[in-house]
Amino acid sequence: xxxxxxxxxxxxxxxxxxxxxxxxxxxxxxxxxxxxxxxxxxxxxxxxxxxxxxxxxxxxxxxxxxxxxxxxxxxxxxxxxxxxxxxxxxxxxxxxxxxxxxxxxxxxxxxxxxxxxxxxxxxxxx
Numbered sequence: 001x002x003x004x005x006x007x008x009x010x011x012x013x014x015x016x017x018x019x020x021x022x023x024x025x026x027x028x029x030x031x032x033x034x035x036x037x038x039x040x041x042x043x044x045x046x047x048x049x050x051x052x053x054x055x056x057x058x059x060x061x062x063x064x065x066x067x068x069x070x071x072x073x074x075x076x077x078x079x080x081x082x083x084x085x086x087x088x089x090x091x092x093x094x095x096x097x098x099x100x101x102x103x104x105x106x107x108x109x110x111x112x113x114x115x116x117x118x119x120x121x122x123x124x125x126x
Contacts, residue, residue, distance in 0.1 A: 002026040002115045004095045009120030012085055016124070020080040022095030022117055033098035034071055034078040037110060038122075040091035047108025049080060050098070058107045063089075085124045092119040 008020040020036065035050035049069035050058045057069060066085075071078040078095060096113035098106075106112045 002097060004097060004115060004117035006093065006095045006117045006120040009093060009122045011123040011125065014086055014124055014126050016085050017081075017083040018085065018122060019082070020093055020095075020120060020122075022078045022080075024076050024078075024095075024097060027097070029076040030073040031100055033100070033102050033107065033113075035096050035098060035108065035113060036069065036078070036080045037094045037096055037113070038089075038091045039094070039119075040088065043091075045094070045110050047110065048093070050102075050107040051078065052100075052102075056107075058104065060108055082122075085122075087124045087126050090122060090124045093122055094119045 003025045004022055006022045033050055033052045036048045037045050038048050039045045048060050051069045051071050066083050068081045095117040097115040098113045
């Protein structure tokens with residue numbers, strides 16, 4: 001059974017940083033795309049960052065330069081490093097597992113991810 005468990009959310013002031021973690025179990029971790037999505041107030045769930053290998057990293061334009069993604073397959077963990085956080089970044093952040101093969105148009109598309117964590121809340125105050 002695939003399980004994804006996020007941690008690391010919290011409350012920070014604008015300009016601050018957070019690192020989210022997501023531990024996966026129940027599958028061969030290194031064989032799958034892992035991604036972070038978020039739901040901000042009034043918006044649909046959107047892709048933030050995706051990673052398969054070091055040469056397959058995609059960051060949404062809205063957070064490029066502020067967020068990065070990394071993974072440690074030995075620890076079965078994917079990380080989202082967030083810096084210079086702004087109030088509009090507040091929301092629930094979800095970890096997701098995608099298939100092995102995704103093209104560039106699919107890697108941040110919620111429809112192609114079929115396993116999700118429960119999410120972790122990020123709150124950024126001004």
